[in-house]
Amino acid sequence: MDKQIIGIVAGILTSTSLIPQAVKSWKDKKASDVSYLMFFILLAGNGLWAWYGILLQDWPIIITNAFAFLMDLLMISLKWKFAKNEK
Amino acid sequence: MDKQIIGIVAGILTSTSLIPQAVKSWKDKKASDVSYLMFFILLAGNGLWAWYGILLQDWPIIITNAFAFLMDLLMISLKWKFAKNEK
Numbered sequence: 213m214d215k216q217i218i219g220i221v222a223g224i225l226t227s228t229s230l231i232p233q234a235v236k237s238w239k240d241k242k243a244s245d246v247s248y249l250m251f252f253i254l255l256a257g258n259g260l261w262a263w264y265g266i267l268l269q270d271w272p273i274i275i276t277n278a279f280a281f282l283m284d285l286l287m288i289s290l291k292w293k294f295a296k297n298e299k
Numbered sequence: 300m301d302k303q304i305i306g307i308v309a310g311i312l313t314s315t316s317l318i319p320q321a322v323k324s325w326k327d328k329k330a331s332d333v334s335y336l337m338f339f340i341l342l343a344g345n346g347l348w349a350w351y352g353i354l355l356q357d358w359p360i361i362i363t364n365a366f367a368f369l370m371d372l373l374m375i376s377l378k379w380k381f382a383k384n385e386k
Binding site: 215218219221222223224225226228229230232233235236237240242243244245246247249250251253254256257258260261263264267268 | 302305306308309310311312313315316317319320322323324327329330331332333334336337338340341343344345347348350351354355
């Protein structure tokens with residue numbers, strides 16, 4: 213298989229993986245078992261990846277990580293919003 | 300800051316982000332709010348990234364994604380193991 217296709221599919225998978233988690237947390241109205249620290253580390257990591265992409269002027273790196281950065285922010289807000297439902 | 304340092308720090312952050320999630324799930328003995336689908340997508344994504352790294356013979360890509368792949372497997376097994384504690 214072509215290298216670039218593998219890289220693109222890999223990037224799409226890792227950057228969209230948070231969608232099912234966000235959907236689940238939204239439906240369940242709770243996210244108590246989800247780690248805040250994981251998302252803060254991901255926020256820093258995806259932010260740095262996006263910055264790295266900007267320095268390299270590599271659009272796939274910028275777009276996938278900017279998207280993941282927004283998903284990290286969404287998950288942090290969902291967890292914060294549903295904190296009242298945690299036991 | 301040097302590009303390579305940004306990339307390396309970004310890679311370390313995104314690949315180690317699952318450690319606090321695994322520690323939390325292990326301590327709580329439950330992971331019901333965590334999405335199985337997220338970890339299966341990550342497993343496929345990190346696996347493809349590692350393969351991409353092998354094709355490019357790029358060790359940082361291989362090591363960070365092989366590590367993340369193992370963490371995905373660990374989270375899937377923790378969620379499966381603690382399923383009996385889910386309501």
